Amino acid sequence: MGCIARLGLAGLGRMGHFHARNLVGHCPSAELVRVVDLDEARAKQMGAELGVEWSPSVDDILNDPSIDAVVIVVPTPFHADLIERASAAGKHIFCEKPISLDWEPSVRAVQAARSAGVKLQLGFHRRFDPDWNAAVDRIRAGELGDVYMFRTSLRDMRTPSIDYIKSSGGFFIDVTIHDFDNARWMVGEIDEVWAQGAALSDPRIEGIDDIDTALVVLRFDNGALGVADNMRAAGYGYECSTEVIGSRATVRIDNHRRAHIRWLSPGTESTDWVKDFTERYPEAYRAELEDFARAVVDDRAVRVTGEDALAAFVLCKAAEISLHERRPVRLEHYVEDGRVKYEIAK
Structure with a gap:
């Protein structure tokens, strides 16, 4: 692991756009290398804007050995499954809340990350506000x-x-x-x-x-x-x-x-x-991603767990x-x- 964590981001809705721009401009410990969205035009536009690779398939993040972690900002019903897939691929995970709208998938996702030995941080941004x-x-x-x-x-x-x-x-x-x-x-x-x-x-x-x-x-x-x-x-x-x-x-x-x-x-x-x-929270949203990237680089525990x-x-x-x-x-x-x-x- 170098001094910068290489990240892929999945999901380019409102929060996905917000996180992607923060990763490129405000997180010195992170390098955003790929954005993914099922809407190919949206992914292409954001990739061009930020100067990063883009694609419509999350597999391009999960199967890339050079990517250390994935930022999950897809719709909530897909969070838990993607956490499990990212865990199986050995990727550290930042996921927007909640993990799932149901209990059993939430538990399975947390257990998958723990069993794989990858970090799982949830997006409770207030914990990072000054x-x-x-x-x-x-x-x-x-x-x-x-x-x-x-x-x-x-x-x-x-x-x-x-x-x-x-x-x-x-x-x-x-x-x-x-x-x-x-x-x-x-x-x-x-x-x-x-x-x-x-x-x-x-x-x-x-x-x-x-x-x-x-x-x-x-x-x-x-x-x-x-x-x-x-x-x-x-x-x-x-x-x-x-x-x-x-x-x-x-x-x-x-x-x-x-x-x-x-x-x-x-x-x-x-x-x-x-x-x-x-x-209200521009600093907190930047800080949570920077802290996640530092946890990956330094191999330490994340501050907000599954x-x-x-x-x-x-x-x-x-x-x-x-x-x-x-x-x-x-x-x-x-x-x-x-x-x-x-x-x-x-």
């Missing part, structure tokens, strides 16, 4: 003291298309999964989930048995409480904020500006506001049960082979 990392470092150092309360908000500006929502896996897996991972990372393991939800922005969402607004109450195993509020249609912009209250201090993360200025005019004060996650993805998936399923059965749902978590595993309590 603001969140600064907060977690000080929490880990004991400056916050005992955690009493965790509060987080994740709100999109407008509802996506109904076709997207139909294929998203449901509100909790599409949206709240990030907050569940963030809660575990910042505070600790979760013992109980209690969810409430409603479909308010578009009547068609209720018609497909989904929601667009949710409140989720958490109870952590250290005794702390938590609450997450999530919305698909906040209207004013994109918000992703978190607050952790402790016995010694409180930390708040709520930077949503493109420019750090206040505009003052007669009788008013205004600031700008980001419209989506790509504007087991982290499985834990977040179980918490999403617990929230779904809570919503539909209108009750709190208990979780069991335990360590096996050095990895935390989650189950819904009987």
Whole structure:
């Protein structure tokens, strides 16, 4: 292994374009050598734009011995199978969340990567954002003291298309999964989930048995409480904020500006506001790919594992049960082979 990891990227939808451009321009430890998409014209256009090889077949990545790793940004139903195929080919893997919309394929994919001895990193980008990392470092150092309360908000500006929502896996897996991972990372393991939800922005969402607004109450195993509020249609912009209250201090993360200025005019004060996650998290998305490439080059563990993805998936399923059965749902978590595993309590 040299000082740069050679990567192929599969899937050139919105996030695929975003990751590909970051790999070429902002990740010094990575070299993007090939992009792949079933849409041959799309693959050709992106290959030409970035100056890399392109093709319509992922086999051209998996069968190339010079490629060290694959970045998986194909539609979610194809994640798990591609993780298994990449593992069998000996490629390290970065995959957007979730691994799958179903439990069994998710477990098989994680086991395949583990058995093959390849690295599997999931795209929980908040773990790489400078603001969140600064907060977690000080929490880990004991400056916050005992955690009493965790509060987080994740709100999109407008509802996506109904076709997207139909294929998203449901509100909790599409949206709240990030907050569940963030809660575990910042505070600790979760013992109980209690969810409430409603479909308010578009009547068609209720018609497909989904929601667009949710409140989720958490109870952590250290005794702390938590609450997450999530919305698909906040209207004013994109918000992703978190607050952790402790016995010694409180930390708040709520930077949503493109420019750090206040505009003052007669009788008013205004600031700008980001419209989506790509504007809020440019550094985090670059950092997660750079860190993955460094893990490949340095042969070290990745910072967000397949087991982290499985834990977040179980918490999403617990929230779904809570919503539909209108009750709190208990979780069991335990360590096996050095990895935390989650189950819904009987």
